[in-house]
Amino acid sequence: MRRLRAAAVPYLLILPGGLWLVIFFVIPAIALISLSTQQGDIVDGFTQTFHFANYATAWDNYHEQFLRSLLYGGIATILCIALAYPMAYWIAFRGGARKSMYLFLILLPFFVSFVLRTVSWQYILGDNGLVLGPLKSAGILPESFRILATAPAVIGGLTYNYLPFMVLPVYVALERVDFRLVEAAQDLYASRAVAFRRVVLPLSLPGLFAGVLLTFVPVAADYVNASLLGGTANTMVGNIIQDEFLTAQDYPTGSALSFMLMAILLIGMFSYARILGTEDVLEVAAR
């Protein structure tokens, strides 16, 4: 009896989370896939006709935004790495007693709503805003110069918003690196650069990997930055999906796009894990 109960414990522990995922992920995902091959309109309803041409039409109309999302996601992720790695390195090895304060500072922006922070960029970078206004009236910039509604504004916003998601996992990985290993490498005549490349960097790769997962996936699907900071040539696939569901009421196209995005991100992530040669993806992500 006791053994039976002991065997049931893991299942009972997984039950709440499992149910949560079934209700709020599995069922919607199935509904989404089903909806993506239906036809109809909002008044007469949508019926299942296994109309796979929905995918072709969606791709024809919106492949540009799709590829753009992956491109912006890639650039923003690389920028995040470039900014986050030195930051995390410095906090982990030079932070001393103030480490936790520095980490708190990185998390501080989260205390203000994400949308609000992005809207404030509109005011700072507006054509006659805090930055450009004075420069234009001083005659340094031409009247038609702008930062908003351009690709750099959107990528900048994405990088800014998702930076902490890169800093934290990289920091956790670097924090675990025993600095004596670096000293040992230097004792063996490794230069500082070589010690970094052969010792610190490989040891921090799992953190970097987790950081890439945590930034690239949400960045590629983000729609807030493109809608607040972007223009007509910066729309991302998240915006299209939102519009298909909420303004065009074209549920099948929206579903087809959502499913394609999900599939591409999953395939991308798994092949990335393969190429990088790290251990099992899920194991790394769980750290």
Next chain:
Amino acid sequence: MTTPGNHAHGRDYSRRSALRLSGLGAAALGLAACGVQGAAPKQQTTSQALSAAQRFWKDQTPTTHVNFANWALYIDPSHQTLKQFTAATGITVTYSEVIQDDPSFFAKVNPILRAGQNSGYDIMVITDGLEFGELVQLGEVTPLDQSKMTNFYKYAGKSYQKRAYDPGNVYSMPWASGSTGIAWNPKYVKTPPTSLADLWNPAYAGHVGMMSDTQEIANFGLLKLGINPETSTETDWKAAAAELLKQKQYVRKYYDQGYIDALSKGDTWISMAWSGDIFQQNLSSGTNLQFIVPKEGGTIWTDNMMIPKNAANPVAAMELLDWFYKPEIATMLTEAIEYISPVPSVQALIKADAAKATKPDDKKTLLEVADSPLVWLSNADYARLKSYVPITAKTSVTFNSIFQPVVAG
């Protein structure tokens, strides 16, 4: 927040929600299999709807609160029209500016109303476009209580009592009409625009504002090509979309109601705009924006007050609906928003107010409203203004698949 009105329905909530819970599992499976169910009860004829309405209204009890959902910049800023209503009737009003455009507001309330729940609003203001028809077809609005529309039938203009999109005034009462045209900021645009081609001018590249509503933008594409939207065909739509795509390189963004902020801040210099917004923005923020109806034509539309189904306070809502047709209230509204009022006697009353005004500034503003060519359209204007492309839920699938990629960017 519980309003008194909610109690009226409280009794049958528990039984219904228990039933709903037991059906949840089955519903989930059903959803997975067939996605979004077809709507709707067959659309009723006008007389059927009216007799159903009579039965409905007999059972309703008065409440003392109303939740009003409207667009931004669409009422007198001090809400005197509502305060006087509360003073006269004892009914309090929660006024929220939650409607950014028709499609997104429809997308927000449609699932709630379809599930038979209360949207949280007793009055909503919907334009005479696709969504208006969909709400009626889906049975998501309450037919009005014709016996409570005395001011409306007494004071509203003839054309407003006979609207093609709502015969018999069964589902709606007009709030205001206006036109979609071109607005510009004279600080950046030195030669006043006259034609739609000015929105296609490369000199304004990156500073042209267009609207994201496909029905709005379709009209501008069609009018630019000299096609009448009211009789346009699918071939015309494709040509219009191609024309709009040529313009895209100059367009900064396809906006919702936010276009007015972008124009005021100087992010856009020339923009598609709704007539009255420009006036109210100048009044409230001291901007100097200008507006015209382009020579090729613009769009005329009417926004209508409707009562969503399952509203908590329908009786109080009816009172507020009719309140806005009292000539003195309609006058206060028109003086503030400068849109076309459904009450024709307003023009004379505004002139009377102007004559009484003591401050010269007030007098000037009132006279401007009383003589504004945007509020009192001439016959020549009416000839140039066209309604939206008449689309239904069925044709909207094609329509949106043509115009959605334009605004998608």
